[in-house]
Amino acid sequence: MPQYQPYSQIIQLLPVSRMNRYIHDGDNPDITEERKKATFDVDGFTEWYHGGEKRLQARREVEKYIEDHKELQDTHPTPFMSREELIDNSVRKVAGMAKYHEMIDMTNIEKTTYFIQMVHVRDGQAFSLHYLMFLPVLQSQASSEQLSKWMPPAISGTIIGTYAQTEMGHGTNISKLETTATYDPKTQEFVLNTPTVSGAKWWPGSLGKFCNHAIVVANLWTNGRCEGPHPFIVQLRDMDTHKTLPNLKSGDIGPKLGLNGSDNGYLLFDQFRIPRENMLMRHSKVLPDGTYVKPPHSKLAYSGMVFVRSMMVRDIANHLANAVTIATRYSCVRRQGELVPGAGEVKILDYQTQQYRIFPFMAKVIAFRIAGEELQEISKQLKKGEASQLPDIHALSSGLKALVTFEVQRGIEQCRLACGGHGYSHASGIPELLAFSCGSCTYEGDNLVLLLQVAKYLMKVAASESPSTNGICGYLHKKSQSNVSTLSSHKTYSDHQIVQDFEHATRRVVLQAFNKLKTESAMYKSHEAWNRCSVELTKAAKWHIRLYIVRILLLEVSQAPEDIRPVLRTLAKLYIFDLQVSNKGNFMDNRYMTPQQIDELKNGVWEALATIRTDAVSIVDAFAIHEIELKSVLGRRDGNVYPALMEWTKHSHLNKKDVPDAFDKYLKPIMEKIRAKM
């Protein structure tokens, strides 16, 4: 008699918490098999990943709410919609949100954001800017009188706002915005004007058609002087008829790579007048007689930016989590090719190349999420006034935004490729993820420009005469403890050693850039010297951020609950070793590491891939991404991908008729002619 234990018994032997909520009857057995192999408690991982029971509970409430309210869901998959249908769909859901506004709670930003995200997912909601920019900027830039005037209608929903800073000709360099706001003391008004076509406001979400107000950034002129860019609140459309007000011209800027459910718009002012009180005056002011009052130096402005970026880092890491979930689940139900000839086709996740396509990005989901959470914590402390390390943190937030958005975009594309042909179909859900994430490398600051800002700060720290060896930049002025890495085996490579080695490599890259800058500055004017070093400077900035991520990742993993610590540690090691191997030149520089040590790290990578293979499906299950958000035929929880792909085609307009109209219209006449000739 064979020695085996019936499954029902195994289930009973498991502690209740070990029952896997992702296993259901009727699932694809190939995916169930994966789930049964989990070496950790999936629910425990989820709780850790989502920041504790309370926050997780709030997520589940949102999910239940949206499941229960069809008005908050898509009528059919968005990729089948034309641009007009996308806009209609998204405005319909906005109206649904207004109806169920009990879910919008500005005191619980996380829950509210999740609600908005679950309603709109990736089709680019018409009004995201209202919540993400208009309200926060109002809150931080408006005086208290202004707040009491504008906030109630902005919150109740009669004012729909956006944030209009970028112009057709200027995004990065806002000091050269062409839009002017010239104060006229006679009428106590500002006159807004767009002097040329390139001065048109360009890009703001929902500016084209749906918002009726905007915070407009314009160069302020008063008493014949330009005082630089300032924010103004401007009504754009009639509150009853929604018609564009006279002396304004606005519209949609046209289709984009993604976000086509949103009417990113343009706006031109023709000597358009607004009352003096519409300049947002918390920080600087223009008095009735036109006197300009400078803002007191304020660190608080920074904390807002840090907060927005922390949200962005978390949000974009979540997009990567979606893509990794899809690619991992699909790779366990896709069988293609044999490893042992004649032994039957294997799951493609069994190929090392496939693991290497996906798992490093699974590790990055964890690393980036932790970094984003940490940044959010820091920004909360900033708000409370603990601002000792403000410049460090500001640089950190810029750099994290840049590094993470770059990597996420790369990762989503790798996940797409990992799905083979089906990854190219919208059925996979990945094209929308890709299109969405591409934008994030540009908005909230072009990534390269951000990295150059980080580098500028690093160069200042490197040049400091009274350097600190504490804080985020402290490593720069520390001495290496050794000229060679002490790594002997990847299995015994301690957190302390890892941080040592990253500190060494990063310090070297940053100081090399610093020295090059010094050398070039001796020969060229300072701006020219800077430009000649700028590629190397961006690389230095990236290493600075990587070091930070490595450090915080190791720390958080060491403090994670015991049951999930091993799997997290493997993911962390994969992230770290892969960074080292992929950039081995930086670690071998000046013989700090030997080729043998690099080989050892490579072995660490291969071992981590094999280890993660066992838990892969359970790790992505633990991300707990709801299927409404996942929007993917390939990434379905149940693994029943193939019948669902066939179902998917039923949404195609082309399939409504056997013979398409275009055949009769264009081809039939030609074919008849040809046949007549034959």
Place this chain on the structure above:
Amino acid sequence: MPQYQPYSQIIQLLPVSRMNRYIHDGDNPDITEERKKATFDVDGFTEWYHGGEKRLQARREVEKYIEDHKELQDTHPTPFMSREELIDNSVRKVAGMAKYHEMIDMTNIEKTTYFIQMVHVRDGQAFSLHYLMFLPVLQSQASSEQLSKWMPPAISGTIIGTYAQTEMGHGTNISKLETTATYDPKTQEFVLNTPTVSGAKWWPGSLGKFCNHAIVVANLWTNGRCEGPHPFIVQLRDMDTHKTLPNLKSGDIGPKLGLNGSDNGYLLFDQFRIPRENMLMRHSKVLPDGTYVKPPHSKLAYSGMVFVRSMMVRDIANHLANAVTIATRYSCVRRQGELVPGAGEVKILDYQTQQYRIFPFMAKVIAFRIAGEELQEISKQLKKGEASQLPDIHALSSGLKALVTFEVQRGIEQCRLACGGHGYSHASGIPELLAFSCGSCTYEGDNLVLLLQVAKYLMKVAASESPSTNGICGYLHKKSQSNVSTLSSHKTYSDHQIVQDFEHATRRVVLQAFNKLKTESAMYKSHEAWNRCSVELTKAAKWHIRLYIVRILLLEVSQAPEDIRPVLRTLAKLYIFDLQVSNKGNFMDNRYMTPQQIDELKNGVWEALATIRTDAVSIVDAFAIHEIELKSVLGRRDGNVYPALMEWTKHSHLNKKDVPDAFDKYLKPIMEKIRAKM
């Protein structure tokens, strides 16, 4: 009196050939200024780039023809079209092509391909498969009787064909295709059948709605034995009514990342019968009694594949050329930020980081194009029977396809990012380029699978007991002439030295993979050992291809016309040095290069960037991409980008009305309710 020379005189002093055909009145002066700086003859570059005067002349004829025939052009920009409009537009143009079939000349594939490409650009023409796969496969797989039956209607246009190999469940591993063709000797027919949903044919272009025939690949069964996958020609729709024939089910597979003007489709057979004569019988046969006759071993089949891939490499390099053209021109009319404070904003191409975003890919356009041309030459020789190095070449063509498509995709995305916010808009033209190029990493073979095939071949060569030191793999069995690189200055780094260093680095990577495979094979079964090395094997394959590209690039540049040789040499050096610096670990391994030598190469990169800066616009002008193909507001020849961006918005449906329908439908009622409560 200032010393200056009037422009009219400069023009007169120039040799006539030096007049720049890209300079016109009314152009943006910022771009004219660039063109005046050219250090080489742009027309001469174009002639070299396009393979001589005769081929260039053929291009110009096609361009003129399409300019003169509106029916062959888009009615308005494709990004504003819904999927149905895209399909309508593309079928309309197909009908136009049939009307002007004098331009379709199967004896001049290059001209014909350019014609098709100029008509359809990137919207995914409905019938590309007819020309790219159906006709060529018919030509190479049909017997002479079959050819005389099928070719005339296929060329005249009554037969519209596609190539249906991939199934929902299988693309890479075609031995496991589920579709069966079972021979019935009683009726002398094959019975085609799809046993499960995952056996549905899936992906073939125009299979969904427009083709009426397909070459279907199915597993052949006769006399109770499976003889593996074979091609059959199958009629799918009625030739008069275009209705799907009984016992077939077909349709569109839905929207994709790109190619949405095409109806990539699915197809299921329900015991569908075709005559025995419909099996393509040039190579293998089934006799009337069901006897299977094996194909004689044929090397010719390879030459077709090499040809298709050579076309693909050239074609995809051309997509990169489009993106580089757009990013370069735009970067000379975009002014953003100051280098010298107060001195006015600079062209963004003056930033080193911007140059580094774009120029390495400009260099790759040249490198990949040369490699593609060379491959095409080789495949022509193969056809003539010169097949001594067939396996070498087959591996080369697989590897080139993989490496080039990967890099092109990366490059197009970099060009998109280089355009800042506007790169995200379809006005840039880059989203379509990106979406189009993404697919090429998957079709005609998943890139990783191809690289593994190359690696398999390399391992065979490495293990060879009677190795040759000639040919594409010859370097593997050569000895390094030195244990250290002889590079002293990047300025004097000779072609010979460069090839030496790349041979050394490549040999090392390949042999390391070989040794790892040997070690693992001692411990694991051979398939397991292979899998455990597979990531490293793909890396080895990439280096093998890089070495080939470097060698052919240096050779071709050294033979280029004198006037353009300097600029080509700078581009080649940028390509090469950047490869070395970005993979410095591979060159520093075992102390082959010192950190100082790497620094020297870095200086070479910075110097190349600065040199190319002067000629950048003229280099992309010399690619001579017609504006109908470029489809880009940002990449316009005249540089008048900003007014054109505003014009572009007029195509948006959303801009037809001031107040959008969705406002009245969804938002107005809610706002009225809110206001009533207030």
